[in-house]
Amino acid sequence: MIQRIGWEKLSMFILYCLSFFLLWEWIRPLNAISDTGYLHYFVIFIGLSFLLYFFQVDWRISNIVKVLFVVFVLRSLHFPGPLFGGEPWISSLILSLWDSVVLTIEQNWNNISNVYRSFLFFILLWLTTYLVHYWIAVRKQLFLFYVFTIIYVALLDTFSPYSGDSAIIRIIIIGFLLMGLLALQRIVDKEKLQQSGRQYRKWLVPLVIMVAFSSVAAYAAPKAEPLWPDPVPFIQSFAGDSGTGPRQIGYGMDDSALGGSFIGDDTKVFDVITDGDQYWRIETKDLYTGKGWENSEDVSGAGPAFVSGDPVPLNLSVINEESETKTATLDISLEYTHLVYPYNPMSVESDGADLFIIDEVNEKMTSYEESEPTRLSQYEWAFREPRYSLTALRETVGQGQFEGTPELDQYLQLPDNLPDRVRELAAQITADQDNWYDKANAVESYFANGEFTYDQTDVAVPQGNQDYVDQFLFETQRGYCDNFSTSMVVLLRSVDIPARWVKGYTEGEAVRSVGNGQTEYTVTNNNAHSWVEVFFPELGWVPFEPTIGFSNNVSLDYDLELETESEAADTPEQEQQEVEQPSPIPEEEEPTDSEDAGAASSNSFWMQLKQFFDEQRSAFIISGLLFAAAGIALYRMRLKWMPYVLILYYSKRNKQGIYPKAYLSLLKQLDRYGLKRKDTQTLRSYAKEIDNFFGSTEMSKLTSQYERILYRQDSQGDDWSDMRELWENLIKRTTG
Amino acid sequence: MYHPKLENILLNIEHVMIGKRNVAELSVVALLAQGHVLLEDVPGVGKTMMVRALAKSVGANFKRIQFTPDLLPSDVIGVSIFNPKELEFQFRPGPIMGNIILADEINRTSPKTQSALLEGMEEGSITVDGVTRTLDKPFFVMATQNPIEYEGTYPLPEAQLDRFLLKMRMGYPNAREEIEVLNRLQIASPIDQLSPVLTLEELRDLQREVKEVVVDDTIKSYIVDLANKTRNHPNVYLGASPRGSIALMKASQAYAMLHGRDYVLPDDVQFLAPYIFSHRIILKSEAKYEGISAEDVMERILARTHVPVQRLVNE
Structure with missing residues (x-):
């Protein structure tokens, strides 16, 4: 034992x-x-x-x-x-x-x-x-x-x-x-x-x-050669080409390989209470590689420093004196070491950092606490709204026009293998304009000519030697902010207008009004954005928004008293229209649907769920209908497949009391077949009918066995191994 | 599929009665269930022949009583006569003291004589001059009544109809069968050639065995269901009594045994229900005027009662 x-x-x-x-x-x-x-x-x-x-x-x-x-x-x-x-x-x-x-x-x-x-x-x-x-x-x-x-x-x-x-x-x-x-x-x-x-x-x-x-x-033993080549290298090369599948939208550092589709992401980045509705800047990039953006110099993090409350040593552009001073209070949810800042920042107030440094290469603003980069959860900006004088903008007609223009070559850089047709297109778009501002405007409006589509999901990745901008402008004409902004920069540079690429967030989604003319906005990863800045020697960097469906709220002063006869055609009203809607938006609905609607909901789970269902309503309805149709088809076809299911089900079972169940399912199947037993009919006479119908004897045999079990309480009849074949034969007949 | 011994009785009866398998079966059922049969039919269709064949098959003592208006109870049950030799009354048994009795045209005699017979059927014994005498077993009465002559008849009261296990008709044979009847009777009556296939002792054993036939609860509920429906049917004045339900169960057991089974099927109940219940229900006069018969009512009830085909509650 x-x-x-x-x-x-x-x-x-x-x-x-x-x-x-x-x-x-x-x-x-x-x-x-x-x-x-x-x-x-x-x-x-x-x-x-x-x-x-x-x-x-x-x-x-x-x-x-x-x-x-x-x-x-x-x-x-x-x-x-x-x-x-x-x-x-x-x-x-x-x-x-x-x-x-x-x-x-x-x-x-x-x-x-x-x-x-x-x-x-x-x-x-x-x-x-x-x-x-x-x-x-x-x-x-x-x-x-x-x-x-x-x-x-x-x-x-x-x-x-x-x-x-x-x-x-x-x-x-x-x-x-x-x-x-x-x-x-x-x-x-x-x-x-x-x-x-x-x-x-x-x-x-x-x-x-x-x-x-x-x-x-x-x-x-010797092994046979594989039947097909090893797919791993192929998968790896495929994966390498397209990045790593669809990318998640949001702020990221690496822009060296643009393209591919995006997945929306409703994660909140920050809430802001402000009296403006401007874009939020993070950094700029100036080196276009043909595939994406990099910086021409190494980003060291070094640059002008300032402390909380001091004037910000960043002078992007000369702005009109009439421009108002505004404030913005940011409440950060997704904390980074860098700050998001509005155009023309004057000062920042924050308790969490003792020093801010603006990188001189990419103008990225980093917060430091005791010499270590720190993540801020809250800070407050004072800034002046971007207002530009239209006259001053229009004065610039060429480089070297003004004394003391800084070195701009890095903002005119283009890859050597940029296809000529890009340059030709740029020249063609801007042919009718003489000054930089109008040329930039012409390029900006070019994207709204109806040939371009805003899309986040079905966006190509340039293959091999293909140029990212060339592919977008001439082949796919389908893309999101990166496509539009990069293309605009490249087109402008092609006609010798210095321009650079800016990353940041749009103004976000207005959540509520908090009084005093201030509004609370929620900025999510869906609001991550890129746009264009053009350099005007007299003014500095002025933002442009080529992406259809978006608009950067830049105010222009028309300097009416300076209007000349020759520009009479550009009546202020016309200009107003043109400027306030920098992108006449034929496809406004689409980006609104896919991008802004994403941010529209609050972050609560239920709202997301509801929104998900709303967005996918048609998909749900169609799949629901398909399921229903499949269900109905299966139900109507059950006569054909049910017997096999039953045979499979009962073939494995030999327990006590299984035969009556098998017999009753046979009755059900015969009912489905159309040979219904009347409720008042006895089994024996029904069995006779069935056997007459099929020309068989099985039903009578099965029935008398069942009768013994039911009416005689005869449990030895439960062993139905000898009955099973009869049962299977009969139930198979009903599929015919 | 028949019970081997009982099948021989059927074969014997069929030997003299062509094409009357149903009637033969019902008679055997009543015999096995220790019930009595009321045969309602015109004269000359072979009632006597059948009963005699039945009696001969089981080796039983066959008696026949021809009921007439002037028949007295003592003509049925017997009478005590003074024997001057021994100076005492001696009982001379009447025709009821047999095993199988044909009571011909029972509705022709006075209720007093009828009840003498019916008492014997019910009690299994008779009382003459204060002495109770037990009747022989098996005791099987097949009473006939003539449905067309109502002149000068004494219809049996409902309570007494209840004493008959089942009521049936013989009906005429069809042409082919009738020719066969003529053929067989041309030379001699085939009844003389019959020999017993069962002893009385065996018959008594079978009568006991019938009670052992399994009647499942589902079948019982089916029987009760049918009886209930006769009571609630709109055309019915008085439905079948619980005695009717018992009768149906017993007859079903006998029928099952006749068919070689030791358990009752709903088919047995369905087949027997009209024969058992028809004479036990009283139709409303309106129904009678409309020409609805008790058999029609039973047919409708059967067509509306669900047959139990599975256990109601899983044990």
Whole structure:
């Protein structure tokens, strides 16, 4: 008896060990295919779980042990520091998990914390180990899991950089040993055999020899060449070409390869209360590579510095004296070390930083606290609204026109391989205009000629030597702000007008009016934007907005007293119209739908959900209709497929009391077939009818069996192995 | 599919009665269920022949009583006569003291004589001069009444009709069958060639076995359902009594046994219900004027009662 228990224990131990190794094979590739680290913790967790199952530890204790282990691992991975004292890591752990739960509900996948991901992975492993335990200890069948393991490794080996050569050998050996042992256990259970060492030896020795022999033979044997070439390089090259799939909209640093589609993102960046509705600047870029934007000089972060309350040493442009001073109070949700700032900033007030530095290369403004870049949650701008004198704008007709113009070559840079047709187009657009402002305006309006479409999703990526601007202007004519702004810069530079590319946010979505003429705006990642600045020697950098459907609120003063006779045609009214709607917007609806509507809703989950349904209404209706149609079709076709379902269902069942059920489903199927039994008809006379109809005798036989069960309470008739064939024959007839 | 022994009785009856399988079956059913049969038919269709064949098949003592208006109870049950030799009254048993009795034209005699017979049928015993005498078993009465002659008849009261397990008609044979009848009777009556296929002892055993035939609850509820419907039917003045339900169950058991089964099917109930219930329900006069018969009513009820085909509650 003791020996028997010993053998039972030993075999269970081997089973758990083998399952542990099998499950390990699922963890191994994670290093190669994802950025999951610290895999050994997860492997230890699996081992621990199986150990607890093996010793049949009470579930309460084993759950506590596992939870403690998970907490311990999460702490040591994500909250380094002393266990007691120091930071209260437990509360931050719980807080972090809770935040991520909220983010999950909001479908904000990008901001989910690593702690939460590790936590979820532990839960998954917990479930998996339980399942495997159930399979080997209770069901004593593991085939499905084994097949899935092989498929998993095979797929990864084929379609990912992970090499499963040795993994597949390990899995084969482990799997066959596992299933061989489980088969023995099943036989022992079924035949109620005495477990003994002799038996195990009798079973195990051939099993091990067979597995060893076959795996060695398989390893040594020559292998057939793969049927198709390795797809991994192709996948990698494909992935490399298009970036990494669709990009998430929002502020990012790298603009060296533009193009591709965007996914909208409603994550709030900041709330602002202001009396203006201007764009928010972050940085500029001046070097166009043919694929995207870079800076011509290295960005060092060095530049003029200032402190809170001081005048901002950034002079973008000369603005009209009439321009009003305005304020903006920003409440930042997505904190960066850089500041967003309006045009013509005068001063900034913030408690969190003791120094601000404006990078001299890209005009990016960074906040510092004790010489370390710091993230501000709140700051307040004083700035002057951008107002420009139209007369002054129009005075500029060419470079070198004015004394002391700074060096502008970097803003006239164009890639050497820029196709000539871009230059030709630029010349053609601006041919009728003589000054820079009108030329810039002509280019700006060119995008509103109806040939261009605003689109975030179906946007091409330039391939090979193709130029990003050339592709947009002449081939796709479909894109979003980056396409429009980059194209405008390149077109302007082609006609020797200095221009650069600016990144930042649009004014956002007006949420409510807070009084005093001030309005609260919410700026989300969807409002990330890029536009154009043109340099006018007398004035400085003046923003332009080529993207159709957008408008930058730049005010122009018309200097009416300076109007000359020759410009009489440009009546102020006309000009007004032209200027206030810099982009006559034929396709205004579209970007409004896709971009601004995204920001329109508040951030609450329900609003998002509602909006999602609103946006996808047609898709929902169509798919709903399709489902309904498929459902109806399936329902109407049920006569054809139902018998096979029933046969499948009943073929596996041989329990007590299953025959009456089978018989009643046969009655139902016959009813569907059109041979309905009247409620007042006896089974026997109905069976006669059916047999007459089909020219068979099966129904009568089946019926008399059923009658015995029902009216005689005859349970021995439950064994319907001899009836099954009749039943299947008859039910198949109904499909004809 | 018939019970082997009982099938022989049917074959015997069919030997003399061409094409009357239904009637033969019903008679055997009544015999097995220890009930009595009321045969409503015109004279000359072979009632006597059938009863005699039945009696001969089971080796039973066959008696026939021809009821007339002037028949007295003592003519039925017997009479005590003074025996001068032994100086005491001696009982001379009447025709009721047999196993199988044909009571011909029962509605022709006075109620007093009728009730003498009916009491015997009900009690299984008779009382003469204060002495109760038990009747032989099996005791099976097949009473006939003539449906066309109402002149000078004493119709049986409803309470007494209830004593008959079932009521049936023979009907005329069809032309082919009638030719066959003529053929068989041309030389000699085939009744003489019949020999018993069952002893009385065996018959009594079978009568006991009938009670063992399984009647599932679903069947019982079906029977009760039918009986209930006769009580609530708009054309019916008085529906079938619980005694009617019992009769239907017993007859169904016998019918099941006749068909070689030890459990009752709804088919048995359906087949027997008109024969069992028709004479137990009293139609409203309006229905009678409209020409609706009790058989029609039963047909309609059967066409409206759901047959139980599965357990109502899963145990």
